[in-house]
Amino acid sequence: MTISYEVTPPVVAVKDVDLTLYRGEILGLAGESGCGKTTLAYGMNRLLKPPALLRSGEVTLHEKDGDIDVVALKGDELRRFRWDKVSMVFQGAMNALNPVISVKAQLFDVFSTHRPEMSRSEKRAVSEELLELVGVDKNRLTSYAHELSGGMRQRVMIAMALALRPQVMIMDEPTTALDVVVQREILREIMRLREQFNFAVIFITHDLPMLLEISDRIAIMKDGAIVEVNTAHNIYSAPQHEYTKQLLSSFPSLLGERGGFVRTGAGGGSDES
Numbered sequence: 001m002t003i004s005y006e007v008t009p010p011v012v013a014v015k016d017v018d019l020t021l022y023r024g025e026i027l028g029l030a031g032e033s034g035c036g037k038t039t040l041a042y043g044m045n046r047l048l049k050p051p052a053l054l055r056s057g058e059v060t061l062h063e064k065d066g067d068i069d070v071v072a073l074k075g076d077e078l079r080r081f082r083w084d085k086v087s088m089v090f091q092g093a094m095n096a097l098n099p100v101i102s103v104k105a106q107l108f109d110v111f112s113t114h115r116p117e118m119s120r121s122e123k124r125a126v127s128e129e130l131l132e133l134v135g136v137d138k139n140r141l142t143s144y145a146h147e148l149s150g151g152m153r154q155r156v157m158i159a160m161a162l163a164l165r166p167q168v169m170i171m172d173e174p175t176t177a178l179d180v181v182v183q184r185e186i187l188r189e190i191m192r193l194r195e196q197f198n199f200a201v202i203f204i205t206h207d208l209p210m211l212l213e214i215s216d217r218i219a220i221m222k223d224g225a226i227v228e229v230n231t232a233h234n235i236y237s238a239p240q241h242e243y244t245k246q247l248l249s250s251f252p253s254l255l256g257e258r259g260g261f262v263r264t265g266a267g268g269g270s271d272e273s
């Protein structure tokens with residue numbers, strides 16, 4: 001996939017990227033600011049708007065009953081694909097909730113658009129369940145965004161992304177704006193939900209230490225290209241690309257003693273120390 005911004009002169013933000021996301025995996029996408037992570041995510045979910053242009057490439061979702069050619073989707077098909085199959089939690093999503101509409105109205109809106117057959121009481125029951133799933137009291141259904149803390153708003157956004165049980169969730173810096181304690185709570189929640197519902201996650205951040213903890217595999221992006229993809233364990237213990245080594249060494253916390261990982265078992269890297 002190649003994506004450019006058709007400005008003068010044009011900026012090629014994603015250069016010939018080829019990426020496979022496996023069912024149920026967490027794929028971390030790391031790289032410094034401006035390397036093209038968000039543009040790539042938008043490209044995968046058909047969210048590019050001019051001057052962005054998908055110059056070439058294809059996106060295929062393999063489903064039980066056949067493949068979906070995402071680039072060919074139009075109108076209603078595309079609307080159904082988003083949220084239903086692939087949902088996205090954006091950078092700064094906690095500010096994306098409409099402040100003057102209740103949480104309930106925003107959740108109901110997702111169902112009204114995508115599940116028109118649901119009754120009000122069904123919507124209510126499912127919305128309450130969703131809030132509880134992401135650790136928000138169901139009484140918050142009637143709250144407005146401005147009445148919620150940043151962490152709660154972000155949880156509500158995750159509940160919305162989860163609402164239709166998509167196969168893939170793309171999370172672009174979903175916790176960056178939150179303090180470290182809340183950030184870790186939410187990460188744990190995402191990991192738990194992933195185990196429960198088995199969706200795959202593309203997790204985008206420049207925070208490589210965090211990705212090492214939560215990802216199955218990590219793709220390292222530089223200047224619009226993916227320079228290395230490997231298991232989190234191999235990225236950490238046997239980085240191949242010079243840039244990956246540089247990126248690892250730019251996080252002092254990774255050089256010293258390793259702290260406790262959120263993730264246990266595979267991927268955390270336990271061959272040394």
Ligand SMILES: Nc1ncnc2c1ncn2[C@@H]1O[C@H](COP(=O)(O)OP(=O)(O)OP(=O)(O)O)[C@@H](O)[C@H]1O
Nearest residue numbers: 005007011013032033034035036037038039040051
């Ligand atoms: N609307 C635009 N017009 C022109 N260039 C753009 C536009 N949006 C992004 N770019 C350029 O495309 C490149 C990739 O940007 P992108 O936002 O995808 O990077 P990123 O890795 O997600 O960065 P960050 O972590 O800061 O969000 C950058 O060089 C950026 O300046």
